[in-house]
Every structure is written in C-alpha cells, then in structure tokens.
Amino acid sequence: AEAAFSVTLLEGVTGSGKTEVYFDAIAETLRRGQQALILLPEIALTVQFLSRFEARFGCQPAAWHSELSPPRRQHIWRAVAEGEVRVLVGARSALFLPFAELGLIVVDEEHDPAFKQEEGVIYHARDMAVVRASLGEFPIVLASATPSLETRVNVESGRYRTISLSRRHGGAQLPTIEAVDMRAAALPADRWLSPRLVTAMRDSLARGEQVLLFLNRRGYAPLTLCRACGHRLACPQCSAWLVEHRFQGRVQCHHCGFETAKPESCPACGEEDRLVPCGPGVERLAEEVALLLPDITPAILSGDNPRERGLSSVRDTIDAFGRGEIPLLIGTQIIAKGHHFPGLTLVGVVDADLGLAGGDLRAAERTYQLLHQVSGRAGRGNQAGHVILQSYMPEHPVMQALVSGDSEQFLTAETAARRARRLPPFGRLVALILSGPDLEQLRQFATTLARTAPHGDGISVLGPAPAPLALLRGRHRYRLLLMADRRQDIQQTIRHWLARHKVPNAVRLHIDVDPYSFL
Ligand SMILES: [Zn+2]
Ligand SMILES: [Zn+2]
Structure with missing residues (x-):
C-alpha cells in the first residue's frame, strides 16, 4: 500500500x-x-x-x-x-x-x-x-x-x-533543574562558578559520576581591554571584539576569521603588560576548574582546539566522555545535541542568560530549546540527573519554564507575543542587507530604497539603519526590515520594488526571508 x-x-x-x-x-x-x-x-x-x-x-x-x-x-x-x-x-x-x-x-x-x-x-x-x-x-x-x-x-x-x-x-527520571541567583552569589570579578555549583561538582565527582559544564563561548576571553588607556582589541575589518585563544597565543575575530598574535603591548598607547582579558570563554573556565579541583583534568570541547582536528575528533571526545573516560567536560553548544552520556549526573550551565541578549526575535525560544537540550544530557542511566542554571535573571520566563518543567505558559506567551506583533510564523519578515566599501554611497542607496519601499495595508518597512554588525570583512552594512502579513505575495512585492532600482556596482544586496540571524 x-x-x-x-x-x-x-x-x-x-x-x-x-x-x-x-x-x-x-x-x-x-x-x-x-x-x-x-x-x-x-x-x-x-x-x-x-x-x-x-x-x-x-x-x-x-x-x-x-x-x-x-x-x-x-x-x-x-x-x-x-x-x-x-x-x-x-x-x-x-x-x-x-x-x-x-x-x-x-x-x-x-x-x-x-x-x-x-x-x-x-x-x-x-x-x-x-x-x-x-x-x-x-x-x-x-x-x-x-x-x-x-x-x-x-x-x-x-x-x-x-x-x-x-x-x-525504562523508568529513567527527568533531571531536576534549579536556578542559582548570581546576584546573590556575589563572586569576585574573575570567578564564574558559584559556591552552590562547585559543591555539587565536588559531590558528583566524589561519587565517581561525571560533570558537564556548559558555556557557549569559544576561546579564553571574549574581550581584551587595556588597563592603561581603555583601548579594546577590535577586529580591523568588523565591528566586533577580538576573542583571545590562549592555547594558540592568538586573538581572533569570530565573524570573519581575522587573527593575529596576541600583542604584548597595547596597540593604542604602547604600555606593556596592561592588556587584561574580560569575561570567560571555555579555556578560561578550565583554569578556574583546575584551581578549584586540582585532582581533576577537565577536557574542553568547542570545535576549535588545535588538538581537535575537525569533526571526527570532536566525535572522539564525545564518545570518550560517553564511555566515562573523562570526569569533567567543558563544552560549547557542540555538546548539546543528542548524545548519550550514561555516567553524567550533573550539568552546570555557567551563563544561562547568554543567549537572551541581542535583538533576535527567536532569542527566548532558542535559549529555551538549547538549555532544555543541554539539561537533557543529565541522568540518563540509572541515576537521576541534576542541572544548575547560573543566572542573573532567574525570574525570566525562560528560567521559570526550565525550573518548573512546565513550558506551556512560556510558549503560549511567546506565541501570543509573536501573533500580536505579526512576527513569524504569523507574519513574514524579510531582511535586506546592503553592504559596500563606501559608507556614503551605501547610505544614499539605502535611503533611496527606503523612500520607494512598499507600504500600505499589511506591509511596512523599517530602516534603513546600520546593521548590528555594521562592519563585516571591511564592508559597511545597512539593513532594511520588511514586515508583511501572510496574505502578501512577498517575493513578488520585493521583485517589483527592487526592479525600480539599479544596485550600484560596489554594493551587494542580500535578501533573507524569515531570517534566523539578526546580525
Ligand atoms: Zn592602552
Ligand atoms: Zn572580523
């Protein structure tokens, strides 16, 4: 049949x-x-x-x-x-x-x-x-x-x-999830593991069980600052900070791949030894773990270690953790996917708020999905798992949904909010990203486009405005956002709109329907 x-x-x-x-x-x-x-x-x-x-x-x-x-x-x-x-x-x-x-x-x-x-x-x-x-x-x-x-x-x-x-x-239990209020933990500026999490880590390891620390930040530190003049190491081609990768002794742009040796002295004021790392990446977290638990050698999985030669060695580390050969693993979202770790009973989410920043319309939904997925790694053998979320806003609906195990309220509110604002999936959203080497030419063309933008019943255009990533690979970027309800034939509307314009040679136009990335 x-x-x-x-x-x-x-x-x-x-x-x-x-x-x-x-x-x-x-x-x-x-x-x-x-x-x-x-x-x-x-x-x-x-x-x-x-x-x-x-x-x-x-x-x-x-x-x-x-x-x-x-x-x-x-x-x-x-x-x-x-x-x-x-x-x-x-x-x-x-x-x-x-x-x-x-x-x-x-x-x-x-x-x-x-x-x-x-x-x-x-x-x-x-x-x-x-x-x-x-x-x-x-x-x-x-x-x-x-x-x-x-x-x-x-x-x-x-x-x-x-x-x-x-x-x-087979009767295996769902993990219990608790949120730790990081405001109350009052940690020193260069520490990221709360006493509550550290105690739980010690207990699990003492019982011979495994621990996973989740931090969705590659490298050592997301920002390097000069203590003498306040200069921050930035990518010469993008509006982004350079991320230190200490194993390689380099700083790197995660948007365009630009990298250079980490400077000894400040490129702005010339002072030596005044550059300090700000914030944690997985490499820096490993240092803190080594300090707190000197008997433990943590493994790092972020997909970019020199020893991680591509995807196959990432899989090797995942498999070794699954066999219980690694007591403590520190990982980015690369470890969130459907792996089975029978000996893992404790998951610590180091910065549960990380995904909530930024203007992404799916930020809350995606943070919920990612943290739910990471939490699901805990306790799948005979033991119940435990998850600790470190958050500066434990009252946020995403944290509440995770802790209570009841996502219905959060998802219903999220759905209602999208419906009210006619955002996907209830309306269409299209990002037009214009980029070019000449800022003035770009701004002029973006303004001309906006002036003739389709408008009226069920359709509107926001912008132009500099894109959040205003400079990428040496090209300036401007963005227009088109919002329309589902009745509109959006492809045709855009075709008619753009047909009236000649895109200057140096300008590139990139159209993203229902965008997932808002940079
Ligand atoms: Zn300086
Ligand atoms: Zn860059």
Whole structure:
C-alpha cells in the first residue's frame, strides 16, 4: 500500500524513545520497498547514532556529511539514485540527493538552527523537506524535544499531526533543574562558578559520576581591554571584539576569521603588560576548574582546539566522555545535541542568560530549546540527573519554564507575543542587507530604497539603519526590515520594488526571508 503525504510532529524529551518510534516508521517504509532519509544536524551524526541504527536494522545506514571524500560522495550519490542505499542519514544537503524511490523523511531535532542554510542559496531544510514530501506524496516526521514555534502553530491549526511521548524510557527520571541567583552569589570579578555549583561538582565527582559544564563561548576571553588607556582589541575589518585563544597565543575575530598574535603591548598607547582579558570563554573556565579541583583534568570541547582536528575528533571526545573516560567536560553548544552520556549526573550551565541578549526575535525560544537540550544530557542511566542554571535573571520566563518543567505558559506567551506583533510564523519578515566599501554611497542607496519601499495595508518597512554588525570583512552594512502579513505575495512585492532600482556596482544586496540571524 502506498502511503500518502502527512506531516507528523513526534514530540518527546530526551530518552523518551523518539528514535525507536521513527525507526518503526522506517521499517514500515522498507517493507513497502521504498527508501528513507533521516536528516540530522551534522554534529548529531555520531558513532552512537549509527550503532543504534545497526542494532535495530542489522546494518549501518549510508551517511552523508561534509567530511566525505569526493569519490565516496560520488559513490553514495549513485547508490542513492540506483536505489541500492535503502536508508540514508545525513546533514541538510542530503535533501538534494536523487533518491530513486523515497518514501519517508525524518527530520530529527527539527527545531535546530543548523537546518537553516545562511550562506549562498538561503533555505530552511526542514521546510524544504516538507515540500519534498508533499510533492512526492509520502509522509514526513519532525522529531524534537522542544519543537519550534512554527511547528507548534502548525499542530495547533491542525495542519500537522502529533505524537507525544511524555515519559523517559525504562523508568529513567527527568533531571531536576534549579536556578542559582548570581546576584546573590556575589563572586569576585574573575570567578564564574558559584559556591552552590562547585559543591555539587565536588559531590558528583566524589561519587565517581561525571560533570558537564556548559558555556557557549569559544576561546579564553571574549574581550581584551587595556588597563592603561581603555583601548579594546577590535577586529580591523568588523565591528566586533577580538576573542583571545590562549592555547594558540592568538586573538581572533569570530565573524570573519581575522587573527593575529596576541600583542604584548597595547596597540593604542604602547604600555606593556596592561592588556587584561574580560569575561570567560571555555579555556578560561578550565583554569578556574583546575584551581578549584586540582585532582581533576577537565577536557574542553568547542570545535576549535588545535588538538581537535575537525569533526571526527570532536566525535572522539564525545564518545570518550560517553564511555566515562573523562570526569569533567567543558563544552560549547557542540555538546548539546543528542548524545548519550550514561555516567553524567550533573550539568552546570555557567551563563544561562547568554543567549537572551541581542535583538533576535527567536532569542527566548532558542535559549529555551538549547538549555532544555543541554539539561537533557543529565541522568540518563540509572541515576537521576541534576542541572544548575547560573543566572542573573532567574525570574525570566525562560528560567521559570526550565525550573518548573512546565513550558506551556512560556510558549503560549511567546506565541501570543509573536501573533500580536505579526512576527513569524504569523507574519513574514524579510531582511535586506546592503553592504559596500563606501559608507556614503551605501547610505544614499539605502535611503533611496527606503523612500520607494512598499507600504500600505499589511506591509511596512523599517530602516534603513546600520546593521548590528555594521562592519563585516571591511564592508559597511545597512539593513532594511520588511514586515508583511501572510496574505502578501512577498517575493513578488520585493521583485517589483527592487526592479525600480539599479544596485550600484560596489554594493551587494542580500535578501533573507524569515531570517534566523539578526546580525
Ligand atoms: Zn592602552
Ligand atoms: Zn572580523
């Protein structure tokens, strides 16, 4: 029997058996003689995942990711086209492989920002996958512990079906989550671990259990300041601070990749030894841990250590932590994805507020998703896990939702706020980013564009204004934001608008529909 098109949200916390449920759907697809595709954020494509698949199906699926050699790539491409590959697991670009008889797509971690392609042709792999399934008239499953607001709205309106798995598998308990008020902790300026967290770390390690410290900041310190003149080390090509990477002895721009040796003296006033690091990155946190727990050698996982040679060695560290060979791991969001760490019982979120800053419309939603995901790493074996969130605003709805375990109130409020402001998914938002080497020319063109911007019923344009990242790779950037309700044919509106203008040669125009990045 042929299966028809349908979209199903498979919602369940980490360890609830989501994977087993969609493995059943894959088995059914194979029985029908069709192929299945599992889309994953690339970093979630682990040895653990592949062996789990093998345990169920008796063979490994074909894997598609950025580190494949060109011959291997060609081989898989052909095998998919000829129907030899029955199940393929891959990152978002796997969607474009020429499947002979595709009968099911599973998008695991459907809420993950990694599915939004930001460079070149901008697309959202989850949304493309839904279109693909609709054209091919077969079912698609979106799996997540923290579904995106877009998907929740589609469920509420009845467009998507839903399966909810409420319990953890095999009676394993959900972790308990507490927030530590960092205002009350009153730490010295160069310390980031509260006494509460340090005590919990000592207790867990003394019991022979593992600890994970989560800090979403690569490098040693996000800012370097001159104590003599107040100068801050900034990227010469971007409006961004240079991040110190102490292992390499260098400072680096995380936006354009510019890097240089860390200067001994201040480039502005020439004073020596007055440059001080401000704020923590994962490398600096490791120093604090070593100071507090001299018997412990923490490992760092941030995807950019010189010893981490690419994604495969990141996976090695993750697997070693999973086998219990590392007592304490300090990691960025690279460790948040669906890994299984049976000996991990304590997760410390060093700066739970970090993702809430900035003007991103999804900041609260994404912070909730990320912290929920990180929390889900704790306590998946026989022991219950515990999570400590360090926050300067423990009363924030995101922290409240995490601590209470009740996300409904937060998500309902978030949905209502987006609906009221006609923001996605209730309205359309388009960012037009103009960039160029000549600030005056750029400003003039942006102003001309704004003067002829579409306006009227259900459509408005904000700007131009300098983009938050006003300088990137030596090019100035201006931004216009177009807001429209869903009735508008936004692509056509933009085409008509831009057709009346000639973009100057030196100016680049970048159009991002429903942007995920607001820099
Ligand atoms: Zn100075
Ligand atoms: Zn830069």
